[in-house]
Structure formats: C-alpha cells, structure tokens
Amino acid sequence: MAVAQPTVDPARRRPSRLQRLWAGLALVFQSRVGTIGLAMVLFWVVVALISLVWTPYPPNASLFEQNLPPNGTNWLGTDHLGRDLLSRLMTGTQVILLKTRLPNGLVLPIGVAIWGVLGSLVLGTVLGLNAGYRGGWWDQTIMQVLDALIAFPRIVLYLVVIAALGQGDWVVILAITVTGAPGVARLVRSLALDIKTRDFIRAAETRGESPWYIMFVEILPNARGPLIVDAMLRVGYAIFAIGTLGFLGIGLPPPDPDWGSMVNDARRFIYANPLAVVWPSLAIASLVVGLNLFADGLREETTRYQK
Amino acid sequence: MSQPTPRIHPLIYEAQDQLRRGRITRREFMRYATLLGASVATASALAACAQPTAPAQEGAAPAEGGGAAAPAQEAAPASVQRGGTLRKAMQLQRIDHPARMSWVEAANVVRQVAEYLTLTGPDNITRPYLLERWEASDDVQTWTLYLRKGITFNNGQELTADDVIFTIGQWLDPDVGSSMLGLISYWGGMENVEKVDDYTIRLHLQSPNIAVPEHLFHYPAVILPRTFEGDFIKQPVGTGAFTLAEYAEGERAVLKARPDYWQTGVDGQPLPYLDEIIYVSIDKDAAVAAIQAGQIDSIYQPRPSDYLALKDVPGISVYSVGTAQTFVLRVRVDLEPWDDNRVRTALKKCQDREKILQLSYFGEGLVGIDAHVSPVHPEYCEQPIPAYDPEGARALLEEYAAEKGIELPLRVTLATKNDEAEPEIAQALKELAEPAGFDITLDITEPSGYWDRWTEVDLGITAWTHRPLGIMVLPLAYIADEEGKPVPWNETRWVDEEFTQKLREAERTLDLEARREIMCDIEAIMQERGPIGISYWKNVWNITRSEFQNVVAHPTSYDLLYEIWKEA
Missing domain, CATH: 3.10.105.10 (Dipeptide-binding Protein; Domain 3)
Structure with missing residues (x-):
C-alpha cells in the first residue's frame, strides 16, 4: 500500500539559527573586502580568547630589562617597566573586545569599546529616530540639546562624566556613550528624514501602526547600512577615546593593559623605545581597518539587491 | 679706623676639632662653618688647618657635587672663552612681583637679573652671596647680616641695608602674598628686623632657627631695590649679571650680559662669560627633539624619559646630582x-x-x-x-x-x-x-x-x-x-x-x-x-650641549649660569 509521504520536511522549512548566521556570513564572504575585514577582526578575537588562558609571560610582571628591542625572549620587546609587550598587547585585546570589569570584581562579556559603541548606538538611534520621524518640537528639542553636546569639547565632556562618577570600566563606557550618541543621532535623523517620505511608511501609518513600530520596524532596518559602517568606525574612535582618557589619568586604571594606554605610556619613552608605541598603534589600526572593511563588505552585499 | 675682626662662632672650632679627628667630612665642616657665619675663605682656611688624622666617613655625602665648597671659578680652567648665547627650553609663566613667585621656572629668569643674600650651591652648602658674611649668636636667636659693599643695581643705585629692609618688608607684607611670609614667620615681623648701619642688618628671631641662611635663598627671596613698584617685567632692576631685554609669557625671555657686574671671572673681567641667555617656552617632548637638532642648548628639569632619550646622544652632556x-x-x-x-x-x-x-x-x-x-x-x-x-x-x-x-x-x-x-x-x-x-x-x-x-x-x-x-x-x-x-x-x-x-x-x-x-x-x-x-x-639632571663648560646640576633645578662659558 502506498503511503503518501510529505513532500516537504517541516524541519527544513525554517533554517536553524546557525544556518541563518552562516547565510549572513556567506553574504560577507561574497565580498573580498568583507572577507579580509572579517579575517582581521577574527584574528584579534582569537588573540583575545587565547590571552584569556595563555600569554607568553604574565602581562603585568616586570620580569625583564626595561625598553628592550624585539628579541628571542620578548618577540615584541619590553616596555618601560620591563614587561613583555607581546603579553600586554594580547591582554589589551580583552578590554577592547571581550570583557568589561565592573565594580566588586564582576566581569561582563564584551569589551569596553564595544559596549561604548553599542551604548551610543542605542541612545543615538532612539534620539535620532524620534527627532527625524516625529519632527516638530521633538526634533527641535532633541537636536538643540545634542548640538549643545557636540559644541562641548569632547575632552571636557569626558572630564565632566568622570569627575562626576569616578573611574572604572563602566564610567568609560558611559563617557563613550555620551560623547558618541550625538553623532549617531544626527546620522539616524538624516536617514529617518529621508526614509519617512517613502510609500511604505505611508502604508504603515495608514494601517494605524504606532510611531515606535514605524521607527523601529520600518525605518531602522532600512537605515542599518550606514549605521553599521558608522558603528564600525566608532569602535576605532572608542579605542582612541580609551587612550585619551588613559592619558588624562581618568581612563582604565593601570596596570591592566589596554592598547590606548599602552600607546600613551610608551609615548613618554618614544625616543628610547619607539617600537613600544608602534605595536599597540598597529594593533589599533589593524582592528579599525578590519572593522571598516568588514562593514564595507557587509554594506556592499546587503544593498546590492536593493538597487 | 680699623675694620673689626670677624667673630668666629665658638661651635666652628668644635666642628674643626671634629674634622681633625675625622668624625665629620670636610664638606660637612664647610657647610657647618658657613652656616654659622664664616666666609668660604675663612672656612677653607680652618679646614686646611684641620687635616683629619683618620679618613672621614663619606657615607653621608651626596653621589654628585660632593667635596668642599669649591666655587666654580676656583675649579675652572684659566682659558675660559667669552661670548655666545645659551638657549634653554623652559616654561615661562607670568611674572609680576618676585616675592610672589610660585614657580622655579619664573625664579630662574629672575635670578639672572636679581640676586639673593645667600646661595645654596649644587653641593648643598649655603654661602654668603650678597652678604659678605653672617654671624649667629650662641643661642641662634640673633643673626647679624653683613652686606657686601660696592654692589650696584643695574640702574646704577648702590645696594644698601635699606634695600634689604625694603625687600624683607615686601616678604612680610600680607598684601604682597609672598610664600616667604609663612617660611620666616619665626622672625616675628618687621619689628624684629633692625638696621644697624648702611651695610648691617640684625634679625632678632622670635624663636631660634639654624636655617636662616637657607631661607634667604628660598626662590622668591631676591633682593629688590627700595624703589621697586611691584612689577618686575616693567621694572627689571637687580644686582645680577644679566638684564632682562624681553619677556613674553609663554613664548620667550631674552637676557643680556651686564658689563659692570660686581663678580669677576677667572680672567679678571666681570662675569658673566656668556653674552646672552634665551629661554624658549616649548613643550618638553619638543625640547628633546630640539636639543638633538641643535636648535636649543639645554632643557629645564628633564624627566626620566628625557634622560633616557638623551644620555647617550653625542654632543649632549648629562650632569647628575x-x-x-x-x-x-x-x-x-x-x-x-x-x-x-x-x-x-x-x-x-x-x-x-x-x-x-x-x-x-x-x-x-x-x-x-x-x-x-x-x-x-x-x-x-x-x-x-x-x-x-x-x-x-x-x-x-x-x-x-x-x-x-x-x-x-x-x-x-x-x-x-x-x-x-x-x-x-x-x-x-x-x-x-x-x-x-x-x-x-x-x-x-x-x-x-x-x-x-x-x-x-x-x-x-x-x-x-x-x-x-x-x-x-x-x-x-x-x-x-x-x-x-x-x-x-x-x-x-x-x-x-x-x-x-x-x-x-x-x-x-x-x-x-x-x-x-x-x-x-x-x-x-x-x-x-x-x-x-x-x-x-x-x-636630578642638567642636560646641556657639550660645548658649554662649567655646567652643574642643582638639586632644586636652579639655573646658576654666570660662570658657564661656551667653547667656540
């Protein structure tokens, strides 16, 4: 007796999350630029992961002669306190990408730079969407406040935030959030001003959707391309911001390394040991370039079919 | 009328005895003797008479600049060369009343034009300077200061006790706001400062203190003319070896040698040996690059990183103290x-x-x-x-x-x-x-x-x-x-x-x-x-280009530049 077999396997009908992630990544792999960028970013992620369990030497221990050039023992040389630069460079990746130290010894996954950028993205997006979509006094009020914030010198803003709240990773995140949000908001506002004139927005309004729905479900996904690129750039700014804060003595507390502070520490001894500045600078540059290439590739591929 | 013989403090003889027995070093004896009012010449003579029978313990001596009170001109070779300009990188802050100075940098400019009653040298020994000598009473509560005679300010006026009394009055005037006011509070005010004659001042201290000579070399304590009106940049009058030709806050200061200065060099001519000093107000990192390029000759108060960068550079000398x-x-x-x-x-x-x-x-x-x-x-x-x-x-x-x-x-x-x-x-x-x-x-x-x-x-x-x-x-x-x-x-x-x-x-x-x-x-x-x-x-270090001779590092980074000369 013939039994009718279902022609479609229900399990196959919806791809799993992993498959969807892979499909997303496959999109990046179609772009050579995006693939190179992803490889560069993944390299640092892998370095950060390895540094969680292994570094050549303890990163904060002064075990060697000071300011040594690269040699067989210390592949990247040593810093002004006789610490192995490779170990510090590896460990420095953690603060950028992998972990955030909270008060009372708690650790939050994902690094300070990423949280800072996420914070400014969230805050900037909410403000920018409201200003751009709602217009009127919403726009006036939000943009006036943000313009005032932008008019403030960034370092003064950092100082105000940190003077008010003290030192620590989460304060640095907040400082990056507060200083980054106005830029994101302006970008999102300009995108929203454009997108809100499209027909599908009229359709959503006709359906009676709430403004929040329209902003976050209709407008935001269509603004993601430039936003992603901007966010990737902002990770680079955030790394530099951490360095600037370190220079002012109000950033991440030593001795745990972060790339920005490594540059600032080594800067004082640049004439005696220039390579100590070069390594963390190269690390910052390569991560920022990697993030940009990745973002470019992603944008390229996601917008290809929209044209 | 014969000159009275300077009285030698009885404790100096005790110190001389200790030097003879090797219980103190010559350096310590010199310091102690000059502190108690003996001139360098007298102290040197007393030290020479007290050759130790056993070697003195040198443990307490500083690593650099030790030894007896040997002014640079004694050690300098006879073949000094005159002329030249010293260009030094140093921040230039606002200067008005010298008694109000709160930065050594400002004092370094002023000290080339105006001078102190005493001088604590790089060897940490305090000597009479505008003073010929001082005398302390046995209870160290009365100090008599004897001014050198024949010293003139750069406006031609002679230095007398009136100028010193005027300057002390400025230090003790709360309206001036000098840090000297707190430092010499033990003097007990102007009523305890007595003018004995035109060249003698007596201090009747409220409480005994042995650091009077050191306090007279505190950096705001330059002696001003009694005609001083309150702004040194407008009225740069002093007894020093240079005159202030230009002062632009945050930019540069230019000092020119004065032809009639009261001290003479080893060649018998008036000091200073240099013609000109130019201070330029630049960032320290820029200064490190500038000294290597020969654009400047010296750096004020180098940091450890500057020391590290410059210590092995040919043509640059590092002096440490x-x-x-x-x-x-x-x-x-x-x-x-x-x-x-x-x-x-x-x-x-x-x-x-x-x-x-x-x-x-x-x-x-x-x-x-x-x-x-x-x-x-x-x-x-x-x-x-x-x-x-x-x-x-x-x-x-x-x-x-x-x-x-x-x-x-x-x-x-x-x-x-x-x-x-x-x-x-x-x-x-x-x-x-x-x-x-x-x-x-x-x-x-x-x-x-x-x-x-x-x-x-x-x-x-x-x-x-x-x-x-x-x-x-x-x-x-x-x-x-x-x-x-x-x-x-x-x-x-x-x-x-x-x-x-x-x-x-x-x-x-x-x-x-x-x-x-x-x-x-x-x-x-x-x-x-x-x-x-x-x-x-x-x-601390003094980092200066090697063509400059007689350079010394001072423990408080004071610029003592009169006896520096430049090799052509």
Whole structure:
C-alpha cells in the first residue's frame, strides 16, 4: 500500500539559527573586502580568547630589562617597566573586545569599546529616530540639546562624566556613550528624514501602526547600512577615546593593559623605545581597518539587491 | 679706623676639632662653618688647618657635587672663552612681583637679573652671596647680616641695608602674598628686623632657627631695590649679571650680559662669560627633539624619559646630582587599616627599593630608608636599608586580618598623579605587594587632580621637593600645631610625642654631631612606627650641549649660569 509521504520536511522549512548566521556570513564572504575585514577582526578575537588562558609571560610582571628591542625572549620587546609587550598587547585585546570589569570584581562579556559603541548606538538611534520621524518640537528639542553636546569639547565632556562618577570600566563606557550618541543621532535623523517620505511608511501609518513600530520596524532596518559602517568606525574612535582618557589619568586604571594606554605610556619613552608605541598603534589600526572593511563588505552585499 | 675682626662662632672650632679627628667630612665642616657665619675663605682656611688624622666617613655625602665648597671659578680652567648665547627650553609663566613667585621656572629668569643674600650651591652648602658674611649668636636667636659693599643695581643705585629692609618688608607684607611670609614667620615681623648701619642688618628671631641662611635663598627671596613698584617685567632692576631685554609669557625671555657686574671671572673681567641667555617656552617632548637638532642648548628639569632619550646622544652632556627630592608613599594614620602599625609596616616591607628605583627612575637615585631625611642632608644618620620582605609583611597582615576577622587580600586604593615617576612606582608596588596580601587598586589622576586632594587620600604617593637641611621638612609634615591639630601639610595625620620632642631638640642643636645623634632617634621612630615609605631619593639632571663648560646640576633645578662659558 502506498503511503503518501510529505513532500516537504517541516524541519527544513525554517533554517536553524546557525544556518541563518552562516547565510549572513556567506553574504560577507561574497565580498573580498568583507572577507579580509572579517579575517582581521577574527584574528584579534582569537588573540583575545587565547590571552584569556595563555600569554607568553604574565602581562603585568616586570620580569625583564626595561625598553628592550624585539628579541628571542620578548618577540615584541619590553616596555618601560620591563614587561613583555607581546603579553600586554594580547591582554589589551580583552578590554577592547571581550570583557568589561565592573565594580566588586564582576566581569561582563564584551569589551569596553564595544559596549561604548553599542551604548551610543542605542541612545543615538532612539534620539535620532524620534527627532527625524516625529519632527516638530521633538526634533527641535532633541537636536538643540545634542548640538549643545557636540559644541562641548569632547575632552571636557569626558572630564565632566568622570569627575562626576569616578573611574572604572563602566564610567568609560558611559563617557563613550555620551560623547558618541550625538553623532549617531544626527546620522539616524538624516536617514529617518529621508526614509519617512517613502510609500511604505505611508502604508504603515495608514494601517494605524504606532510611531515606535514605524521607527523601529520600518525605518531602522532600512537605515542599518550606514549605521553599521558608522558603528564600525566608532569602535576605532572608542579605542582612541580609551587612550585619551588613559592619558588624562581618568581612563582604565593601570596596570591592566589596554592598547590606548599602552600607546600613551610608551609615548613618554618614544625616543628610547619607539617600537613600544608602534605595536599597540598597529594593533589599533589593524582592528579599525578590519572593522571598516568588514562593514564595507557587509554594506556592499546587503544593498546590492536593493538597487 | 680699623675694620673689626670677624667673630668666629665658638661651635666652628668644635666642628674643626671634629674634622681633625675625622668624625665629620670636610664638606660637612664647610657647610657647618658657613652656616654659622664664616666666609668660604675663612672656612677653607680652618679646614686646611684641620687635616683629619683618620679618613672621614663619606657615607653621608651626596653621589654628585660632593667635596668642599669649591666655587666654580676656583675649579675652572684659566682659558675660559667669552661670548655666545645659551638657549634653554623652559616654561615661562607670568611674572609680576618676585616675592610672589610660585614657580622655579619664573625664579630662574629672575635670578639672572636679581640676586639673593645667600646661595645654596649644587653641593648643598649655603654661602654668603650678597652678604659678605653672617654671624649667629650662641643661642641662634640673633643673626647679624653683613652686606657686601660696592654692589650696584643695574640702574646704577648702590645696594644698601635699606634695600634689604625694603625687600624683607615686601616678604612680610600680607598684601604682597609672598610664600616667604609663612617660611620666616619665626622672625616675628618687621619689628624684629633692625638696621644697624648702611651695610648691617640684625634679625632678632622670635624663636631660634639654624636655617636662616637657607631661607634667604628660598626662590622668591631676591633682593629688590627700595624703589621697586611691584612689577618686575616693567621694572627689571637687580644686582645680577644679566638684564632682562624681553619677556613674553609663554613664548620667550631674552637676557643680556651686564658689563659692570660686581663678580669677576677667572680672567679678571666681570662675569658673566656668556653674552646672552634665551629661554624658549616649548613643550618638553619638543625640547628633546630640539636639543638633538641643535636648535636649543639645554632643557629645564628633564624627566626620566628625557634622560633616557638623551644620555647617550653625542654632543649632549648629562650632569647628575643627588637630592632630597623624593616620592613619599604615605598613609593616613587616622583611617583604617592604616591606624594599625602592623599594616603600615607590612606596606613598607613590600618596597623592593632597588627594583622600584630601577623601574621608575632607571637607577638614578639613592635608595632610602622610611624616614624623611635624605643621605644628602648633613645631619643624615646612616641606617641599613630595609630589605624587601613579602613573607614578613604577610605574617603581619595575617595577624591583623585574624584580629579583625577579615580575609586577605586586603583591598586598598593607592592614589597618585600621572607625572614624573609616580605611575611606575605605583604599578611596581602593586606587583610587589601582592604576595604580601595587599590587593592595590590604582587611582592615578592628572597632577592637578591629585594636588586637589593630596592631604585627604587614605594611601597615596606624594612628591616632596628638596630642602637643604634635614630638619626643614619634618616640621612641615609630621607634627601638630599648638592646638594639637596636625599642621596643614601633615598629609598622614601622624603625630608622635617622642618624635616631636626629638625634632624640637634637633632644631635647636647647632652641633652637627649632636644633631645627627638626635636624627638617628628621629629616623628610628619614623622607621618603626612612622606613616611613610621612601624607596629612593631621586637624582636630578642638567642636560646641556657639550660645548658649554662649567655646567652643574642643582638639586632644586636652579639655573646658576654666570660662570658657564661656551667653547667656540
């Protein structure tokens, strides 16, 4: 007796999350630029992961002669306190990408730079969407406040935030959030001003959707391309911001390394040991370039079919 | 009318006897004798008459600039060359009234034009300068200052006691706002300053003090003409070897040699040897590049990183001198856990002094004991340097923790400023103290952020400057006032009755040997139960291009430039 077999396997009908992630990544792999960028970013992620369990030497221990050039023992040389630069460079990746130290010894996954950028993205997006979509006094009020914030010198803003709240990773995140949000908001506002004139927005309004729905479900996904690129750039700014804060003595507390502070520490001894500045600078540059290439590739591929 | 023979203080003869017996060094004798009013020539003659029968202990002498009071012109070769310009990088702040100066940089410009009654040289010896000599009474409460005769200001007016009295009046005038007012409060005001004649001034001190000559060389204490109206840039009148040709705050200062200066060089002509000094106000990093390129000749107060960058560069010479400048690791003894001496002692034991010196200052200093007295101070009592002892520290902390019912590690926050060597000391200490059971969080802020709260933080590293005598800093930072409250700069709130008593005794003791004995007790008390740790006393450097001769490093970075000459 013939039994009718279902022609479609229900399990196959919806791809799993992993498959969807892979499909997303496959999109990046179609772009050579995006693939190179992803490889560069993944390299640092892998370095950060390895540094969680292994570094050549303890990163904060002064075990060697000071300011040594690269040699067989210390592949990247040593810093002004006789610490192995490779170990510090590896460990420095953690603060950028992998972990955030909270008060009372708690650790939050994902690094300070990423949280800072996420914070400014969230805050900037909410403000920018409201200003751009709602217009009127919403726009006036939000943009006036943000313009005032932008008019403030960034370092003064950092100082105000940190003077008010003290030192620590989460304060640095907040400082990056507060200083980054106005830029994101302006970008999102300009995108929203454009997108809100499209027909599908009229359709959503006709359906009676709430403004929040329209902003976050209709407008935001269509603004993601430039936003992603901007966010990737902002990770680079955030790394530099951490360095600037370190220079002012109000950033991440030593001795745990972060790339920005490594540059600032080594800067004082640049004439005696220039390579100590070069390594963390190269690390910052390569991560920022990697993030940009990745973002470019992603944008390229996601917008290809929209044209 | 015959000149009265200068009276020699009786204690100088005692010191001469000690020198003869090898109990003090010649350097110490010179310092002591000049301090008590003998001229350098007299002191040298007395020292020559007291050749020691046994070699003197040199342990207390500084690493650099030691030896007797040998003014540069004595040591300079006869073949000095005249002319040339010295260009020096240094920040140029606003200058108005010299008595109000609060920066050594400003004083370095002013000191080329105006001069002091005394001079504490690079060897830490204080000599008469505009003074011919001074005399102290046996109880050190009356000081007679004898001015040199025939010195003229650069406006042609002669220097007399009236100018000195006028200047002292400026120091003591609260409206002027001079830091001298507090420093010489023991003088008791103008009514205790007596003009004996045109060249003699007598001070009737309210309380005895042996540091009068040193205080007369405090950097705002330049002697001004009695016609001075309050702004030195508008009226740059002084007795110095240079005249101020140009002063642009934050940009540059130009000083030109004066032809009729009162001191002469080894060639018999009036000093200075140089024609011109130009200070340029540039950033220190830029200065390092500029000196290498030959655009400038010298750098004011080089940092350790500058020393490291320039020490091996051909054509540039580095002059180093030991000082009483230090970075004090200090705790507030009125707060937990530092109110317990076991915790304080444990922290002190965590100092690997050689390692901290090497890491933070590239070995350029003298390791210290945990008492605020430097080996360059004449009354320093040599003590063994405490060893790094994390096990001993841990035992003390465990005892403390058990008593308090807490668990190790002991979490503490160490505050300091992001400046010369403090972040490196802090980071090194954090690592060194970890095995002992301390978990130190570092709170490093920009310098002004720390100076806003330096007396308030629980645990901190504070930079203290050089003072020529060991007894000068202790009353500023480790005693209480008459009402029993810690004095304003007592950042540790540590007040110890026995210590205070010993210090008061030392302040009244002229005899160097006796004072050193008291200082042994003072140092022992500070080491045993004091509130501070001192890993090292730093050297300072003078970095100048090698064509300039007679260059010396001064412990307080004072520019003494009259006898510098430039090799063509």
